[in-house]
Amino acid sequence: xxxxxxxxxxxxxxxMTDGTEYKTRSCMGVAGETLRLDIDPKSHPAWTGVQRVMDxxxxxxxxxxxxxxxxxxxx
Numbered sequence: 001x002x003x004x005x006x007x008x009x010x011x012x013x014x015x016m017t018d019g020t021e022y023k024t025r026s027c028m029g030v031a032g033e034t035l036r037l038d039i040d041p042k043s044h045p046a047w048t049g050v051q052r053v054m055d056x057x058x059x060x061x062x063x064x065x066x067x068x069x070x071x072x073x074x075x
Contacts, residue, residue, distance in 0.1 A: 008031075009027055011023055013034040017040050017043045
């Protein structure tokens with residue numbers, strides 16, 4: 001490994017959306033800095049299994065109409 005090219009690896013505080021805190025090591029910021037998470041495994045739909053599918057303004061229908069012919073072969 002080359003000397004003096006790697007970022008500083010230090011301890012930071014993590015605060016989850018529900019208020020729980022823990023310490024971990026990271027290259028982010030400076031030593032002792034706090035990172036507040038907006039999304040974490042306790043609140044994100046990918047981990048909770050609660051998902052909402054919304055088609056605001058027919059965007060999916062608009063996409064399907066616009067790209068309906070792609071991939072079809074013309075003789």
